[in-house]
Amino acid sequence: MSLRYAILGYLSTGPGTGYDLARQFDTGLGWFWSARHSQIYPELKRLTEDGLITRDTTMVSENMDKYIYSIAPEGLAVLRDWASKPPTYAPNRDTERLQLIFSDDSPESLRKHLETHRDHFRRRREKLQATIDTIRAGEHERVNSRLARRGPEEAALTLQLREMAYVGDIERADLEIAWAERGLAWLDSHEHKPKGRQQGAALAAPQAAGVQQVGEGGVPADASAAP
Amino acid sequence: MSLRYAILGYLSTGPGTGYDLARQFDTGLGWFWSARHSQIYPELKRLTEDGLITRDTTMVSENMDKYIYSIAPEGLAVLRDWASKPPTYAPNRDTERLQLIFSDDSPESLRKHLETHRDHFRRRREKLQATIDTIRAGEHERVNSRLARRGPEEAALTLQLREMAYVGDIERADLEIAWAERGLAWLDSHEHKPKGRQQGAALAAPQAAGVQQVGEGGVPADASAAP
Numbered sequence: 001m002s003l004r005y006a007i008l009g010y011l012s013t014g015p016g017t018g019y020d021l022a023r024q025f026d027t028g029l030g031w032f033w034s035a036r037h038s039q040i041y042p043e044l045k046r047l048t049e050d051g052l053i054t055r056d057t058t059m060v061s062e063n064m065d066k067y068i069y070s071i072a073p074e075g076l077a078v079l080r081d082w083a084s085k086p087p088t089y090a091p092n093r094d095t096e097r098l099q100l101i102f103s104d105d106s107p108e109s110l111r112k113h114l115e116t117h118r119d120h121f122r123r124r125r126e127k128l129q130a131t132i133d134t135i136r137a138g139e140h141e142r143v144n145s146r147l148a149r150r151g152p153e154e155a156a157l158t159l160q161l162r163e164m165a166y167v168g169d170i171e172r173a174d175l176e177i178a179w180a181e182r183g184l185a186w187l188d189s190h191e192h193k194p195k196g197r198q199q200g201a202a203l204a205a206p207q208a209a210g211v212q213q214v215g216e217g218g219v220p221a222d223a224s225a226a227p
Numbered sequence: 228m229s230l231r232y233a234i235l236g237y238l239s240t241g242p243g244t245g246y247d248l249a250r251q252f253d254t255g256l257g258w259f260w261s262a263r264h265s266q267i268y269p270e271l272k273r274l275t276e277d278g279l280i281t282r283d284t285t286m287v288s289e290n291m292d293k294y295i296y297s298i299a300p301e302g303l304a305v306l307r308d309w310a311s312k313p314p315t316y317a318p319n320r321d322t323e324r325l326q327l328i329f330s331d332d333s334p335e336s337l338r339k340h341l342e343t344h345r346d347h348f349r350r351r352r353e354k355l356q357a358t359i360d361t362i363r364a365g366e367h368e369r370v371n372s373r374l375a376r377r378g379p380e381e382a383a384l385t386l387q388l389r390e391m392a393y394v395g396d397i398e399r400a401d402l403e404i405a406w407a408e409r410g411l412a413w414l415d416s417h418e419h420k421p422k423g424r425q426q427g428a429a430l431a432a433p434q435a436a437g438v439q440q441v442g443e444g445g446v447p448a449d450a451s452a453a454p
Binding site for chain 1: 314322325334343387
């Protein structure tokens, strides 16, 4: 249940409304932790009840108030305690891989599978790059607020950690795109070669030399299918 | 809810007991989709009720029966239909990244954070490599069962898809290890350089050239801290 820490982290930069938070989960923070708007408001209520954040009312116009949330000292302590713990990892839940290994009975869908994967990570990469470019250009409003409250050395660390997070996620996306493209190239070579001469190895990375044996061992037996 | 497809996929290779399945989720399949044992038995019950798998009783010894599950034709159809759909992706839920970007207030924990990350993925890499090595050596019992029921060309595809899945996940682990090591190297240079001369750029990958500006822009302002 990291949503509460994502909210505390956001408010550790400065106060914000529920709407600000929801918007942030749709962009910035959302690259690392996404949340439905329906989850955010109940969590703000719980955090207020727990005394980790405070809620103030500001008059927006004559007819409308809005709530502004701020982190309390207790909330800041809880956030720091959590952030300084060694990271934990969710159990593996990789639908794409599961579909992949069981699509050996429906090979006609493989091309679409790999194209979808490539395109998903191309879109993700593009958005991550746009966000880090905005941060680097000094035009990311929320990051700038965070930097403004910090000394120069602390500010350099804040930026360094954003770099690490975004660059790491961009590299992850690049890996997925390259992986999918290698798979598509393998499909191309597989589909265009005459039957009985297919080598199931084009996809293999250097360390996957063993797959060559698959092509050599599995395929010549298929020579009966050759013209 | 991909657990049911993971189970159907497992049983599409051949019949198995609940115990076999649980063991498989602890190793093989578990690399892509993990499940608690307490989730597996209720799902087997639901799949049986839905007519997608069948349950037979075998006498293990004079005093003990056990259930053996087999996939039904309806289950095979459901599995193929699911596997042939374009992949979907879970929302981003990356605790590690969230902890990372908010540990700018607790920098003393960064080294442990990065070491934990590196070690987590070293362990994962080692186990993935051991599994794909077993498959390549023709010694993976369950994969062998799946291959035995297929023609040579189909068998080559089954192996190719396992290669893609495992090699892709090994590359992911390599990326995380390299990322963490780069972060640790940055920490080293950051901690050992005299204050006021720190360049926050050692971590940046080639495409992250912008971070150089962070070091240049953020750090000279810290010259007051230099001796």
